[in-house]
Amino acid sequence: MQSERPECTWFVKPLHERPDFRLIAAFLWGDLHNIDSDGDSHNPASRSWTWLYLSSRERAGQRVDLGMEEGAEACMRIRSEVPWLAAAVAYFLAMEGTSQVRRGDDTAWDDASSCVKGAGPFDLGAAMERARVSVWRESTLEDPYPNLRRSRAPAGGPS
Numbered sequence: 191m192q193s194e195r196p197e198c199t200w201f202v203k204p205l206h207e208r209p210d211f212r213l214i215a216a217f218l219w220g221d222l223h224n225i226d227s228d229g230d231s232h233n234p235a236s237r238s239w240t241w242l243y244l245s246s247r248e249r250a251g252q253r254v255d256l257g258m259e260e261g262a263e264a265c266m267r268i269r270s271e272v273p274w275l276a277a278a279v280a281y282f283l284a285m286e287g288t289s290q291v292r293r294g295d296d297t298a299w300d301d302a303s304s305c306v307k308g309a310g311p312f313d314l315g316a317a318m319e320r321a322r323v324s325v326w327r328e329s330t331l332e333d334p335y336p337n338l339r340r341s342r343a344p345a346g347g348p349s
Contacts, residue, residue, distance in 0.1 A: 198273040200280035200305065201292045203265035205258075207237040209286050209321075214254075215244055216324035217282045217317045218275070221337075224248050235329035254279050277308030278317065285318065 212234065215225050229242035246252040254270040256279070266283060270276040277293075284291045284302035292299045293308065306314065321327075328336035 197269045197271055198276040198308075199294050200268045200276050200308075201259065201265045202268065202280050202283045202287070202289050203263060203299070205266045205283060205287050205289055207287070208239060208266075208283070209237065210235050210326045210329045211239055211242050211244075212326040212329070213286075213321050213324055214242070214279060214282060216326055217321040218244070218252075218278065219246055219248075220320055221324050221326070233331050233334055235326075235331055235334035273308060274310040274312045277305045277310075278312050278314065281305035281309060281314060282317070282321065
């Protein structure tokens with residue numbers, strides 16, 4: 191059944207290298223949030239994915255789809271039926287990549303701050319902190335699961 195709610199779309203450019211996709215989930219909901227995801231990441235820690243789907247399994251309707259737009263202005267398209275969700279993801283990607291954003295097809299490119307109003311009551315500061323301290327910041331292609339190292343650290347020892 192099709193939803194009656196219109197999609198909200200944001201674009202981010204340039205976005206040559208993306209963050210580990212799990213950082214987007216950490217930004218939105220936290221490292222331990224139960225999500226569904228799909229995409230073309232050849233390795234979970236890849237920074238070269240071109241499409242991504244994320245959906246909260248704990249909060250109904252919180253889904254976002256990302257995909258590269260080809261052409262003269264190659265950019266990442268972010269779509270969601272939840273306007274603040276699309277704006278928040280655009281903000282995060284723009285901040286991570288020092289990129290520009292634009293809402294829909296009919297607005298001018300601007301800096302990440304133009305997403306703030308669209309994010310509504312979503313706490314961008316707290317979300318940026320969640321992403322900053324996320325275990326997925328430590329991921330590499332050679333070590334895509336740094337969370338396993340943290341869980342094996344001795345009690346009271348370094349994590």
